[in-house]
Amino acid sequence: MKQETNRLKGLPSLAQAEELLQEAVNSNPGPWEDHSRTAAFCAETIGARCGMDPQACRVLGLLHDIGRGGGVYDFLHVWNGWSRMNALGFPAAARICLTHSFPIQELDCYAGNTEDCTPEQREILMRELKSISYNAYDRLIQLCDALSLPDGPTILEKRLVDVSLRHGFSRLTLDRWRAFQKLKQEFEQACGQPLYPLLGVSPDRL
Numbered sequence: 001m002k003q004e005t006n007r008l009k010g011l012p013s014l015a016q017a018e019e020l021l022q023e024a025v026n027s028n029p030g031p032w033e034d035h036s037r038t039a040a041f042c043a044e045t046i047g048a049r050c051g052m053d054p055q056a057c058r059v060l061g062l063l064h065d066i067g068r069g070g071g072v073y074d075f076l077h078v079w080n081g082w083s084r085m086n087a088l089g090f091p092a093a094a095r096i097c098l099t100h101s102f103p104i105q106e107l108d109c110y111a112g113n114t115e116d117c118t119p120e121q122r123e124i125l126m127r128e129l130k131s132i133s134y135n136a137y138d139r140l141i142q143l144c145d146a147l148s149l150p151d152g153p154t155i156l157e158k159r160l161v162d163v164s165l166r167h168g169f170s171r172l173t174l175d176r177w178r179a180f181q182k183l184k185q186e187f188e189q190a191c192g193q194p195l196y197p198l199l200g201v202s203p204d205r206l
């Protein structure tokens with residue numbers, strides 16, 4: 001992971017990220033705010049342990065779902081976040097708005113309804129997604145998204161079941177779950193320790 005741990009370019013500052021999140025939450029309040037804050041905590045904590053830029057990790061965690069500020073959206077939150085961050089000149093944040101939903105780089109990997117985007121929007125996002133070679137930041141936010149409930153970090157399985165109860169299954173759901181398990185193993189190896197105690201997930205929080 002060493003070559004990927006340099007400070008990221010194309011990211012807002014932490015203060016800007018907080019402002020962007022607040023602005024988005026004001027226009028569409030919901031549990032996604034606390035989910036994003038949990039993801040930011042997880043990303044910063046894990047990133048700091050494995051030699052990544054902890055502040056960049058925090059910023060990316062705060063902003064990965066920023067597209068939800070536009071309204072109660074499904075796949076459209078990916079489009080909104082990606083296009084908004086690009087328009088503001090933050091391509092590293094835009095990239096995470098897209099990649100966080102895809103531990104596997106295929107449309108069917110998305111856990112939800114993709115029909116709230118136009119076919120053109122879906123095509124643009126998929127073309128962009130397939131052009132990206134994932135780095136440690138993409139993988140970290142994918143993992144942290146899957147560890148973060150609004151009330152704090154949790155075990156992977158609890159969050160994955162929570163998502164499936166709300167959105168159902170696709171042909172790639174099981175592959176998606178396996179991909180998250182693999183991500184967890186990879187980051188545990190990079191951190192040199194189990195992630196749950198690091199994040200304060202104890203048996204009484206299960």
Ligand SMILES: [Fe+2]
Nearest residue numbers: 035064065145
């Ligand atoms: Fe998320």
